[in-house]
Amino acid sequence: MNGDIPIKPFTPATPPPPVDLPPPGEEPGSRALEDALRSSFFIVKIIMVGLVIVFLASGFFTVDPQHKAILLRFGKPVGEGADALLGPGPHWAFPPPIDQKVFIPFTSVQTADSTIGWYQSPDDRAKGMEPPIPTPEMSPATTSYALTADTNIVHVRATVRYTITDPIRFHFDFTDAPVFITNALNNALLFATSAFKVDDILTQRKQVFHEAVAERLRELLNEEQLGVTIDSPVVEEWPPRFLEGKFSEVNSANSLAHRMIEISESYSTTNVAAAKGEAAARIGYADAQRQALVTYMAAEAQAFTNFLPQYVKDPAFYKQFRVMQLWNEILTNSPDKMVQPTGAKEIRLQISRQPLAPRAAAP
DSSP: OTTOOOOOOOOOOOOOOOOOOOOTTOOHHHHHHHHHHHHHHHHHHHHHHHHHHHHHHTTEEEEOTTEEEEEEETTEESSSGGGGEEOSEEEEOOTTTTEEEEEEESSSEEEEEOOSSSSSOHHHHHHTOOOOOOOSSOOTTTOOOEEOTTSOEEEEEEEEEEEESOHHHHHHSSSOHHHHHHHHHHHHHHHHHTTSOHHIIIIITHHHHHHHHHHHHHHHHHHHTOSEEEOOOEEEEEOOGGGHHHHHHHHHHHHHHHHHHHHHHHHHHHHHHHHHHHHHHHHHHHHHHHHHHHHHHHHHHHHHHHHHHHHHHOHHHHHHHHHHHHHHHHHHTOSOOOOOOTTOSOOOOOOOOSOOOOOOOOO
């Protein structure tokens, strides 16, 4: 066995790594197209995500403090009543055409002007143009007026400030609510003017006329429930411009008459008050004198009543007693007393006394 050749055990060789072979029938161009489509789809996804983010971000909006917003979804308000109003601050809504945002002034004050009754058209007045030259005739194209209760002509105009308190009703229940307020103001002017005389409107009852315009305007707006709160309108009145001088003369005469009447009433009031005061003083003095005299006479009567029994009992003694009482009263305050003796035939009176020392002469 020494000559035998050793036999090594058989070890199989390691197989080579597998090689990706294209599927049967697939070409390299198709594989490249598939890779390109896969990359394109990825980019499209990124773009779509970005569009969604932009779409959602575009729905954010802000309401300023002077407004409130109403959100319309497919043309219908979202919410009812006060819940439909979006207050100041940031909000979100679906972008159009799903949602639409309507901003409405809520706290700001709006103004409406009348368009009838004045000697200048609203457009010319808004442009600041000079009024037309007054003439005896009035052209309806440029001049408007109102008729009074006594069939006179006056010019009137008014301005009213209002605040929207129910925005949903104001903006969605009426086609043009501001125009309705203007028409109601025109109606109030004509209605109130027809109930007053020209003198009342221009001079005597101007404040009452203004209140009548405001009352009629509130009545019309409350009937329609417009959703606004109004202030008292500012009303102006003016006579026909061609007769302005005549009306001024009448006003001057009326003012002078009123002034003279006021002076007369003031004089009357002062003098009547003085006369009443003097009469009251005299009456009071007379009443006091009457009361004093009545009291005195009552006391005398009472004294007479008290002394009457004594007089009836002994008249001579009573007379002598009364004489003594009277002399006592008379002589009490007399510094010098002279008594005539009873039965004396001759009376000698020493009138002069010793002369007094002369006084020093006044400087």
